[in-house]
Amino acid sequence: MNPFIALNHLLNFVAPAFVIAVVMVGCGQLFFRQRAKLIGWIKPVAINFIVGCAVLLAGLWYFGNDGKWLSYMALSVAIATTQWVLLRGWWA
Structure with missing residues (x-):
């Protein structure tokens, strides 16, 4: 695998x-x-x-391959929770 293909996979x-x-x-x-x-x-x-990259890496580690719907669901929940914490959503 040449570097351009590896970069494409990473992106x-x-x-x-x-x-x-x-x-x-x-x-x-x-x-x-x-x-x-x-x-x-x-x-x-x-x-x-x-946070999203960490969740995707955890999904890759747990399932053994990427692209699982459960990983994408966890990605959405984790990023939404992080955004809620950053904006202090509990004060709204």
């Missing part, structure tokens, strides 16, 4: 984590306007992306 593995991180931060900006202004975009996207 395809982490792409769902990045997309869901951006969508969750966008939803946070939409629904929690005042608190979301305080933390901006870059920090929450980075934190959500790191």
